[in-house]
Amino acid sequence: MDNENLLMVFLKSESLAESIAEAKVLEDINGTLLKQVARLQELREKLTVELEQLTGKKQSVETEQKSLVVKKSVAEDQKSEQDQLFSQTKSEEQKYKEILDDLEARQQAISNDIEAIEAKLRADQDPNALPTKGTNVLSWPTAVPYLTQEYGATAFAQQAYKSGFHNGIDLRARPVGQPLYAAADGTVLATGDNGRVQYGRHVLIKHQNNLTTLYAHMSQFAVTQGQTVARGQLIGYSGNTGYSTAPHLHFVVYASPSVLLKSFVGAGLVPVGSTLNPLDYLPAL
Structure with a gap:
């Protein structure tokens, strides 16, 4: 709460006690909002980390899946090469x-x-x-x-x-x-x-x-x-x-x-x- 807002509260109030009470309410509201903003920031950071971890796991799974496809392809290439060599030498x-x-x-x-x-x-x-x-x-x-x-x-x-x-x-x-x-x-x-x-x-x-x-x-x-x-x-x-x-x-x-x-x-x-x-x-x- 800035100084202008505090001044307005005092001017609009009928007594000093009422002014102080209203100022305290505004201060409490402001404090609660700041805590909520901080909490939202913490949640955002946590979600960002979790998203990065999920993305990393997804990429790891995709890499492993591609690797399995490659291994199968390589095995087929090796068999083809062995067959070709065998046909060239005829044992x-x-x-x-x-x-x-x-x-x-x-x-x-x-x-x-x-x-x-x-x-x-x-x-x-x-x-x-x-x-x-x-x-x-x-x-x-x-x-x-x-x-x-x-x-x-x-x-x-x-x-x-x-x-x-x-x-x-x-x-x-x-x-x-x-x-x-x-x-x-x-x-x-x-x-x-x-x-x-x-x-x-x-x-x-x-x-x-x-x-x-x-x-x-x-x-x-x-x-x-x-x-x-x-x-x-x-x-x-x-x-x-x-x-x-x-x-x-x-x-x-x-x-x-x-x-x-x-x-x-x-x-x-x-x-x-x-x-x-x-x-x-x-x-x-």
């Missing part, structure tokens, strides 16, 4: 071995070329063009991050790869069909498929912080080339495509100015660039 062990040897040789040649290109790009990389290292630059691309292989010249990489270098990190993403998410806001540069070699089905996203991320060995896409995506947005599902022995996500971080799509025989267009350690930009595990 001939020698022919099957020849196909595998050919794939291995192609993969090794592609891997050697890519590592030679990327090693030079890393050596020429200007560190001043990169964002400051920190835990909030990128988000984890899997719902529950579990690191299975680190970046660089690790002991495993030196034994497993001729180049002795692992250009990204590997994250557990099994079984096939686990949802994968954009690590930051950006634009989809490419959705590609290298067949049975290199990255298989993959998504390449250029971000606004001068970094570009690659998501490899996917089973299916949920985005298209040229599409704008937000941090945490579903971009596709995990798989075992390309040069991969088990379902997982191979996650690569590039310096954006260095990224290019190079054509390789038997693989098509493959992303290459100056690779960086993803753990320098991801939240700590």
Whole structure:
């Protein structure tokens, strides 16, 4: 109640006692209204939180339903691929071995070329063009991050790869069909498929912080080339495509100015660039 209202109450009243009584009634009404407004505000905030929780649960259910559809589709694709391979070999062990040897040789040649290109790009990389290292630059691309292989010249990489270098990190993403998410806001540069070699089905996203991320060995896409995506947005599902022995996500971080799509025989267009350690930009595990 403001001063003008209080004055009007006194002027209109026949006695001081009556004025005080009326003022007290107005003050009580005003206090009750303020309490009711505060209560309504509390209810509004509570309803907002509950609505957000329901929306989150709905999105989670929708993601899981889509994941189940993807898993079924992937299983059908794998059966079709196995049937095709079987028809090619006609159960001939020698022919099957020849196909595998050919794939291995192609993969090794592609891997050697890519590592030679990327090693030079890393050596020429200007560190001043990169964002400051920190835990909030990128988000984890899997719902529950579990690191299975680190970046660089690790002991495993030196034994497993001729180049002795692992250009990204590997994250557990099994079984096939686990949802994968954009690590930051950006634009989809490419959705590609290298067949049975290199990255298989993959998504390449250029971000606004001068970094570009690659998501490899996917089973299916949920985005298209040229599409704008937000941090945490579903971009596709995990798989075992390309040069991969088990379902997982191979996650690569590039310096954006260095990224290019190079054509390789038997693989098509493959992303290459100056690779960086993803753990320098991801939240700590």
